[in-house]
Amino acid sequence: MQKYLLLLLITLSGYTSIMKACTIFSCSRGGEVFVAANEDDMTPFTRIWYNPATKDRYASVCFGAPDMQIAAAMNEYGLFFDYAAANYDLSKLGLANPYPGDIMWEVLGKCKTVKEALPILKKYDYISQSQVILADREGNSILINPKGIIEKNGDFQVNSNCNMINGKLSCRRPEIANEMLSVSKENNIEFLKKILNKTHQEGELNTLYSTIYDLKKGIIYVYLFHDYNTVYTIDLKSELKKGYRIENLADHFPASFAYENFSKNHSLYLKESILQEMKEKGMDATLDHYIAESEKTSPKNEKLNSALLEVALQLIKFSWIEHNNGGSWDYWFSKPNGYDIKKYKDNKLISAEKLLTYLSAHENKDPKLRNFMYEISGFINLVQGNTKTGKDLYAKSISNPNEAYPVTLTRGNEIMKRLKK
Structure with a gap:
């Protein structure tokens, strides 16, 4: 992962x-x-x-x-x-x-x-x-x-x-x-x-x-x-x-x-398969199924967990674009406009947070990866209007600069600066 x-x-x-x-x-x-x-x-x-x-x-x-x-x-x-x-x-x-x-x-x-x-x-x-x-x-x-x-x-x-x-x-x-x-x-x-x-x-x-x-x-x-x-x-x-x-x-x-x-041999095929299953069987049933699979001890877990992280990010992108008239998720690219967070409710965000909460709790090898997931969970909470929870997650994601990716530090510090205004 x-x-x-x-x-x-x-x-x-x-x-x-x-x-x-x-x-x-x-x-x-x-x-x-x-x-x-x-x-x-x-x-x-x-x-x-x-x-x-x-x-x-x-x-x-x-x-x-x-x-x-x-x-x-x-x-x-x-x-x-x-x-x-x-x-x-x-x-x-x-x-x-x-x-x-x-x-x-x-x-x-x-x-x-x-x-x-x-x-x-x-x-x-x-x-x-x-x-x-x-x-x-x-x-x-x-x-x-x-x-x-x-x-x-x-x-x-x-x-x-x-x-x-x-x-x-x-x-x-x-x-x-x-x-x-x-x-x-x-x-x-x-x-x-x-x-x-x-x-x-x-x-x-x-x-x-x-x-x-x-x-x-x-x-x-x-x-x-x-x-x-x-x-x-x-x-x-x-x-x-x-x-x-x-x-x-x-x-x-x-x-x-x-x-x-060509598609089936691509590294994103598992992620795309999970998204397709969500369309056919619903988000909750699909996520429960794959989280249960991830919890089983298996060499396949790392590949599945990577796909589940991709699914979480994809759900956020789907949601943000739908609620922002088709425009890209500028926060992902650290664009100044991306820090102007629009608040709304969406089940896709709830499902994405469910995946990130599960994955961050089970990621013990790489603190940078875990803090990246805290950051993205913080963004989800801010969008849904859960300001205190979002702020706490952002603070957590950047609390130790040596254990955070540069992009997490950049975005996290900018969000925290704006939340203090």
């Missing part, structure tokens, strides 16, 4: 999209405006979540990793963004004015066009190591990275990154996309699918899913695990009428041996 948490905490070192080596491009010609993307990574279980409009935000749909980091999104007015991971050294760029939360999420909720977004994007430093493309239904697009903003020159723009192969930088994916877009004047679903097919990846790093967005019509064409013969079509306007919800992308596709085999 200690090795598991080390990997978990490494992900908190920066707020970047989970996608590793994507190929994304916009194309506006012939009166049509599309963006298309291959989303490449090593982690399956992609989520989709729909966010109806509120008095403060436009409606939207998001695609993201199982931990609910947003990889790509489009709002009801056809404003779209998508990330490609990059390797900028932020320490050398003197970025001193970051947005206090997720700037692209702010843009998605408040802007209809690239033109409307530019004042926000120019006001703040972009502090992610990724490069993001922003496109609208009028045919405009820009690339945003920590060094600045690049406007589209021509009728298409490619956002991609490069892989290291045998110690050399390989950029064939963006080259192929640029070549195919340059020599053709086509702009239709079949042509864009050909580009996605030519630039998809297989192996340890896979194209998990691909998308083509019709920004004018608000239609999204989705393909799972680089199978471009089977499509799931989303009419965003119709889907938003059904209300807020989170879905697993793979549930919209017929069984595929290749994808199932």
